Amino acid sequence: MKLTNRSKHMAKKPMTLAERAYLPAILTGMGITLKHFFSKKATIRYPEELRPMSPTFRGLHVLKRDEQGKERCTACGLCAVACPAEAITMVAGERKKGEQNLYREEKYAVSYEINMLRCIFCGLCEEACPKAAIYLQADKMAPPRFERDEFIYGKDRLVEPVDPNARSKRGIQLTAEQAEALARRMAGMDA
Amino acid sequence: MAKITFDGIEIEVPDGTTILNAARKIGGNIVPPAMCYYTPIKGTGGKCRACLVKVAAGSAKDPRPMPKLVPSCITTVQDGMVVENTTNQSVLDVRKGIVEMLLINHPLDCPVCDQAGECDLQNFAFEHGVATTRYEEERRTFEKIDIGPYIQLHMTRCILCYRCVYTADQLTERRVHGVLGRGDAAEIGTYIDNIIDQDFSGNVIDVCPVGALTDKTWRFKSRVWFTKPVNAHRDCGNPKCSGNVVLWYKGKDVLRVTARKDEYGEVKEWICNECRFEKKETADWTLEGPAHIDSSSVISANHYELPVVNPQVIADLPESSVRDLENNPPLKLGR
Numbered sequence: 001m002k003l004t005n006r007s008k009h010m011a012k013k014p015m016t017l018a019e020r021a022y023l024p025a026i027l028t029g030m031g032i033t034l035k036h037f038f039s040k041k042a043t044i045r046y047p048e049e050l051r052p053m054s055p056t057f058r059g060l061h062v063l064k065r066d067e068q069g070k071e072r073c074t075a076c077g078l079c080a081v082a083c084p085a086e087a088i089t090m091v092a093g094e095r096k097k098g099e100q101n102l103y104r105e106e107k108y109a110v111s112y113e114i115n116m117l118r119c120i121f122c123g124l125c126e127e128a129c130p131k132a133a134i135y136l137q138a139d140k141m142a143p144p145r146f147e148r149d150e151f152i153y154g155k156d157r158l159v160e161p162v163d164p165n166a167r168s169k170r171g172i173q174l175t176a177e178q179a180e181a182l183a184r185r186m187a188g189m190d191a
Numbered sequence: 192m193a194k195i196t197f198d199g200i201e202i203e204v205p206d207g208t209t210i211l212n213a214a215r216k217i218g219g220n221i222v223p224p225a226m227c228y229y230t231p232i233k234g235t236g237g238k239c240r241a242c243l244v245k246v247a248a249g250s251a252k253d254p255r256p257m258p259k260l261v262p263s264c265i266t267t268v269q270d271g272m273v274v275e276n277t278t279n280q281s282v283l284d285v286r287k288g289i290v291e292m293l294l295i296n297h298p299l300d301c302p303v304c305d306q307a308g309e310c311d312l313q314n315f316a317f318e319h320g321v322a323t324t325r326y327e328e329e330r331r332t333f334e335k336i337d338i339g340p341y342i343q344l345h346m347t348r349c350i351l352c353y354r355c356v357y358t359a360d361q362l363t364e365r366r367v368h369g370v371l372g373r374g375d376a377a378e379i380g381t382y383i384d385n386i387i388d389q390d391f392s393g394n395v396i397d398v399c400p401v402g403a404l405t406d407k408t409w410r411f412k413s414r415v416w417f418t419k420p421v422n423a424h425r426d427c428g429n430p431k432c433s434g435n436v437v438l439w440y441k442g443k444d445v446l447r448v449t450a451r452k453d454e455y456g457e458v459k460e461w462i463c464n465e466c467r468f469e470k471k472e473t474a475d476w477t478l479e480g481p482a483h484i485d486s487s488s489v490i491s492a493n494h495y496e497l498p499v500v501n502p503q504v505i506a507d508l509p510e511s512s513v514r515d516l517e518n519n520p521p522l523k524l525g526r
Binding site: 074075076077078080081086092093094105106107130131 | 300301302303307410411412413414416417489492493
């Protein structure tokens with residue numbers, strides 16, 4: 001029974017003289033090999049070279065600071081309750097006197113941990129965050145490690161550096177309009 | 192007895208019942224929300240305007256409609272009254288305005304607030320309000336005052352429902368707090384620099400519809416949806432204390448103790464301060480089982496419970512799957 005027209009009828013026929021000569025077939029094969037020396041390579045020289053990535057790629061998390069360098073996160077727990085993999089845990093604490101330049105609100109995250117083995121990088125934490133504190137960076141990934149506990153990222157590895165120049169340059173770039181809208185929204189919340 | 196029609200549903204209630212309580216007898220989604228009315232406390236109601244309804248016909252004798260929307264929690268029924276709540280668009284529109292009004296001075300610091308997740312105002316705004324704010328002016332602020340080791344006062348969050356004032360009047364021996372000032376400057380406070388530590392004063396925490404009065408021993412310990420509520424009781428020596436509570440567990444730790452609330456978020460059995468603030472060990476309590484939470488509440492997120500099954504239909508079920516709905520109704524934290 002024939003199901004498609006793509007099947008080829010094969011029959012055992014004696015080889016022709018050209019086929020029996022062996023050399024033309026060898027030369028064809030060598031030609032194909034030679035062609036690949038000059039064609040574009042499928043691999044890149046990682047890590048010196050990096051592949052272009054989407055600007056909306058969801059990589060390693062970062063806990064943002066605001067313009068004055070204060071931590072934005074207020075440990076409200078919305079990221080953790082939104083997380084489908086239950087990868088986020090946190091402990092909240094009360095801001096003491098004199099720590100106003102460290103934390104934005106009277107409550108802050110004393111510890112904040114993300115288990116990168118559990119995380120599925122869906123970005124729901126970023127969506128849930130009412131304080132614009134957590135973002136998934138477009139240019140960083142959780143690197144491979146040898147031990148499991150090395151994948152539990154604490155605040156030491158999640159909070160971005162105080163020095164603005166040391167921070168990741170890439171990430172979500174807002175248009176002027178979007179930035180203004182966000183600023184307005186945040187102002188309404190902090191009042 | 193008076194026969195009224197509420198949203199097209201006829202019900203007969205005793206004379207002197209309020210419209211709100213008549214609606215609660217019907218139950219379901221037609222019940223108007225209430226922010227200041229609190230059944231067990233006398234004198235509450237008529238402050239927040241959340242429960243406004245349209246009376247389309249005043250009574251059988253005088254079927255003229257009432258000219259303005261009326262607060263259903265303090266308006267009593269009359270025979271032949273026709274009330275419209277969810278079936279009247281003007282009521283729903285006005286309710287949006289009420290949300291806006293209550294939120295004018297509310298700081299919206301829900302990410303910081305310990306009440307978030309079981310807050311009446313949050314639920315009210317979520318269900319009846321609009322998503323955006325039109326208010327651009329500065330919100331009122333207050334100097335922080337310390338009212339003792341048990342209760343934390345956040346005056347900025349207060350909606351001046353007066354529930355805590357009446358509660359302190361009717362439950363505790365001596366009320367030391369009240370509403371000071373007038374109009375925009377009205378605030379809950381103690382006169383002068385007093386602390387609230389009378390027995391049963393902890394009940395103002397449960398009564399507060401917002402996060403203005405919260406448990407200081409539970410302050411910032413955890414978000415309410417990361418804790419697991421468990422019904423428990425103990426033999427409390429205090430005759431006024433029921434000893435029936437909900438323990439809020441995180442892991443093995445009891446993070447806080449609250450009184451039990453019914454589906455309208457009201458406490459029917461008060462508990463003393465010793466039960467609420469001092470007894471935070473499992474050994475102090477006789478556990479009854481998990482308190483059931485309505486699936487619409489955020490507290491039910493990541494809490495897995497067996498579905499309700501009718502024991503008469505399926506025999507030989509494990510006891511844990513059979514819910515005693517009569518005595519243990521689903522806990523609905525705010526409406």
